[in-house]
Amino acid sequence: MEHAKFKGIFPAFYACYDEVGEVSEEKTKQLVNYLYGKKVKGLYVGGSSGECIYQNLDERKQTLRYVAEEAKGKLTLIAHVGAPSTRDSIALAAYAEEQGYDALSSIPPIYFRLPERAIQKYWEDIMDATKLPFIIYNIPQTTGYQLSLDLFKKMMANEKVIGVKNSSMPVMDIERFKAAGKENTIVFNGPDEQFVAGRLMGADSGIGGTYAAMPELFLKANEFVTAGKFEEARAIQKEINDIIIALTSLEANMYAVIKESLKQRGLHIGSVREPLQAVSEHEIDKIKEITMKIEQSIAKYQ
Numbered sequence: 001m002e003h004a005k006f007k008g009i010f011p012a013f014y015a016c017y018d019e020v021g022e023v024s025e026e027k028t029k030q031l032v033n034y035l036y037g038k039k040v041k042g043l044y045v046g047g048s049s050g051e052c053i054y055q056n057l058d059e060r061k062q063t064l065r066y067v068a069e070e071a072k073g074k075l076t077l078i079a080h081v082g083a084p085s086t087r088d089s090i091a092l093a094a095y096a097e098e099q100g101y102d103a104l105s106s107i108p109p110i111y112f113r114l115p116e117r118a119i120q121k122y123w124e125d126i127m128d129a130t131k132l133p134f135i136i137y138n139i140p141q142t143t144g145y146q147l148s149l150d151l152f153k154k155m156m157a158n159e160k161v162i163g164v165k166n167s168s169m170p171v172m173d174i175e176r177f178k179a180a181g182k183e184n185t186i187v188f189n190g191p192d193e194q195f196v197a198g199r200l201m202g203a204d205s206g207i208g209g210t211y212a213a214m215p216e217l218f219l220k221a222n223e224f225v226t227a228g229k230f231e232e233a234r235a236i237q238k239e240i241n242d243i244i245i246a247l248t249s250l251e252a253n254m255y256a257v258i259k260e261s262l263k264q265r266g267l268h269i270g271s272v273r274e275p276l277q278a279v280s281e282h283e284i285d286k287i288k289e290i291t292m293k294i295e296q297s298i299a300k301y302q
């Protein structure tokens with residue numbers, strides 16, 4: 001298995017809506033091209049940032065298809081196919097394979113707290129549905145399940161499993177998964193606020209919900225770490241964290257704030273779906289300040 005294509009910066013792709021809140025082909029393709037132009041390695045499509053939990057199967061398939069039509073062969077494409085039922089997850093997995101995706105990924109089952117053997121079976125059923133490699137998604141903050149080393153090792157016995165996207169907060173988890181994995185297991189850093197730390201603890205790559213708001217900064221941070229320039233890496237992580245704290249400090253949901261900020265910079269991809277809270281009028285000026293801060297930080301590193 002060639003793993004080089006999974007090494008680098010993978011923005012978590014946003015849901016792109018038109019004026020009435022429907023998934024938009026045009027806007028989806030615009031966001032793909034915007035990120036391609038920034039030279040990211042690939043895209044993580046249909047995850048938290050894709051508002052997967054608020055979209056029906058058809059909408060999720062549409063997004064998978066629009067992204068593939070625009071980026072297949074140009075970017076490494078990872079499809080997040082986790083859905084409430086195994087049946088729907090399998091349908092998405094099969095569709096992603098048809099569309100030419102490079103890998104699948106999934107959260108554990110949601111809502112019911114199921115035993116580990118059921119989580120394992122869920123992931124295996126998804127994997128059995130296609131020939132694609134699989135990346136486990138560990139995000140205990142939203143799923144309520146913290147991937148155990150025991151289940152991780154069991155999953156690793158399946159040769160389709162090539163890695164884990166780890167969004168748990170202890171950076172030590174990244175080191176533990178790396179150590180318990182196979183020789184070329186890919187670990188993706190989850191928490192954007194700890195990207196540099198995650199890379200130092202062994203993460204090969206990063207997938208993140210704020211990358212698309214400032215891809216230049218994550219690409220640069222990654223470059224600094226690769227080059228062993230740790231002071232510079234730490235300084236850019238501080239810039240990133242100041243921005244993330246601002247992005248999450250308003251009433252509106254972070255994705256709504258990021259989308260408004262992208263709009264202020266000329267990229268219109270709509271708002272978010274309820275119950276995520278949209279931006280209200282009185283927040284627009286505050287977001288302008290954040291946009292300015294993003295532009296200034298990017299300019300520093302050009």
Ligand SMILES: CC(=O)N[C@H](C=O)[C@@H](O)[C@H](O)[C@H](O)CO
Nearest residue numbers: 141167190191192193208209210
């Ligand atoms: C809990 C959560 O959603 N984590 C995302 C994925 O790992 C991150 O990319 C965050 O969006 C990011 O770190 C901002 O807090």
Ligand SMILES: CC(=O)C(=O)O
Nearest residue numbers: 012047048049208209
């Ligand atoms: C990483 C992230 O935000 C996602 O799952 O889309």
